[in-house]
Amino acid sequence: MDDVDSIFADDVELIKNADVLxxxxxxxEILCRDEVLKQYTSVFKPIYKGRPPQNxxxxxxxxxxxxxxxxxxxxxxxxDIKRKNEQLPENERISLNVVWINCENFTTGDHKTSSYQVAVGIANRLRDKGNRITGTGYAPQDVYDIMYEELDKLEGTVLVILDEVDKIGRDDTLLYELPRSRDIGYVENVRxxxxxxxxxxxxxKNLSPKVKDSLCETEIKFxxxxxxxxxxxxxxxxxxALYDDAYSQETISLCSALAYQEASxxxxxxxxxxxxxxxxxxxNGSEQIQEGHIRQADKDLEYGNIVESIVDQDDEKLYILKALAHLDKASLTPARTRTIHAAYARVVRAYSTVGGKDPLTQRGMFNHLSKLVMFGFVNTIDHNKGVGGGQWNEHEFSDDVDPQKVKDAFEDRNLEWLNIDVRDLGE
Ligand SMILES: Nc1ncnc2c1ncn2[C@@H]1O[C@H](COP(=O)(O)OP(=O)(O)O)[C@@H](O)[C@H]1O
Ligand SMILES: [Mg+2]
Structure with missing residues (x-):
């Protein structure tokens, strides 16, 4: 298929257009979404008609x-607005500016986004490159002022789309103020x-009533x-995406069934x-996708998903998982809480030259460990020796997690994987 020999070339090619994937x-075309699209279209209609936009x-x-x-x-x-404008006299034309922000791109070091960060993002989207503001060092009110000033320089309707808006966490100031900015008097020229x-x-559910009133004017469930x-x-x-012979109806059905079962x-x-x-x-040099390929692909994706969900944990939980990884490697799991705490403390100290934090107490660590159990990363084994025999817990990785995944997660977070010796912690 390729006329040039290269180690990158495969003997067979199944993918015709990778961009599509x-x-x-x-x-x-958006398929199977008629009802939702109908509702959603009516949110955009006022803009097309030159009326005030909805939230x-x-x-x-x-x-x-x-x-x-x-x-x-x-x-x-x-x-459609462009087409419509071509028919309209200049002073009746509709002016629309769309600002699309993915809130996930504005997370800070501890993986949190705030209204402040998103406001910085909106302001910068509207400013020239040389004139951008930084994500730190401004008082929040200054950032909001700059953002509204930039918005007000535009004209007509400004539609701000905040994708992954749940990343904004508890501070929902922006979600309340932005939809009402004209009523409050922050902007005069634009809607x-x-x-x-x-x-x-x-x-x-956790949005403040004020936000529910303003942003959630229309709610659409997908x-x-x-x-x-x-x-x-x-x-x-x-x-x-694929050549016709590369797949069959069974390929489609199995991929769909697995996505339905495993990814809701x-x-x-x-x-x-x-x-x-x-x-x-x-x-594998196969001319067509076979069931085995799909099963393998499914395993690969599961692996990636677990690493991703480890990456999302806060530092304390990452350190605990790292402690468990070393204990696991040294065949010291399941391990009692005090053993895990000792290993965890070593991990924190090893990294504290970088970040400068002290380890939590055993009880403090235990709270995080319990969360890891709740999230399904770690299993608890209850030991109960009956009356007088004592009761204690041990912990180990669940079937979903292993040391390599924790290591991969550290790499994804750009954290160096320091070697921590825990072998002496065995009883
Ligand atoms: N109804 C649909 N018709 C065609 N493609 C769809 C449809 N729904 C989702 N997709 C595709 O599935 C993928 C995920 O959809 P996306 O809109 O990103 O999901 P969400 O934003 O809800 O997480 C995208 O590649 C998207 O193009
Ligand atoms: Mg999305």
Whole structure:
């Protein structure tokens, strides 16, 4: 297939257009979402008609089409307004500016985003490169002032789309003020509409009543896909991405069924699974994706997901997991709490030359350890020797976690993997 010999070339190629399988690809058509799209379209209608924009809050699990539907409607809206404007006299034309912010990109060192960080992000999006403000060093009110000033320099409608808005955590000032900025008097020239998109339903429940009143003017729920809907979505994608002979209906059905079972109806998972399966088939020189390739791809993705969820833990929990990794390597698990604490303290001290923190007390550490049990990273083994025999707990990694995954997670966090000797901690 390739005329040049290269170690990078595979003997067979199954993927015709890899872009179509990328995260940021926007499908031409949003399938199986008629009801939701109808509701969502009506949020954008006022803008098309030149009326004040609405605010909306979208929620649903990850991979159910929230971002895709939003991009799709945004593109349609911009295109249709452009067409409409061509027919209108200059003074009646509709002016629309869209500011798209993914709140996840504004996380700070401890993996938190705040209203402040997002305001910095919005301001910088509207400023020229040479004139950007930094994410630290401004008083919050100054940052908000700068942001509103930049917004007010625009004209017409400004639609601010805050994707992954649940990353903004507890400080929801911006979510309250931005939708009302004109009423409050922060801006005069523009009308601001805000769309918040959340993967996390509890975030919605915990929003302050003020935000519920303003941002959640319209709420749109994106339900999970069932296996059949996933099949339809995946089939359309496969047709564009893969050569016809590279897959069969069974390929589509199995990928969809697995994504349905294991990732609560996530189209993202189904697409990733198809892509990884195709890559594995290519690596194996197979002309068509086989069941074995899909099973292997599924395992690979699970592995990646667990590493990712370890990466999301706070430092204390990472240190505890690292302590357990060393104990595991030294065959000292399951281990009692005091042994884990001793290993954990060594880990913290080893890293404290960098960060400068003291280890928590055993009780303090235990709280974090209990969370790790709750999240399914760690198992507890209860020992109960009956009356007078004493009662104690031991802990070890659950089946999902192993030392290599913890190590990979450290690497993803750009933390050096220091070697900690714990062998002397064995009783
Ligand atoms: N109804 C749909 N039709 C076509 N593709 C879809 C649909 N829903 C989701 N997808 C695709 O699935 C992937 C995940 O969707 P996305 O919108 O990013 O999910 P969310 O934002 O809800 O996490 C994307 O590649 C997207 O294009
Ligand atoms: Mg999304």
């Amino acid at each position: 990328e995260e940021d690809y926007t499908p031409e 909306a809050f979208l929620y649903g699990d990850t991979g159910v089409g929230k971002t895709a539907a939003t991009k799709y409607l945004r593109e349609n809206l911009e295109r 601001v509409g805000v769309i918040g998109i959340s993967n996390d339903y509890t975030f919605r 339900p999970a896909y069932d296996a059949e809907e996933l099949s339809k979505i995946l089939k359309a994608r496969a047709k564009l 109806g996530s189209a993202r998972r189904a697409i990733r699974l198809l892509r990884r399966s195709a890559e594995i088939a290519e690596e």
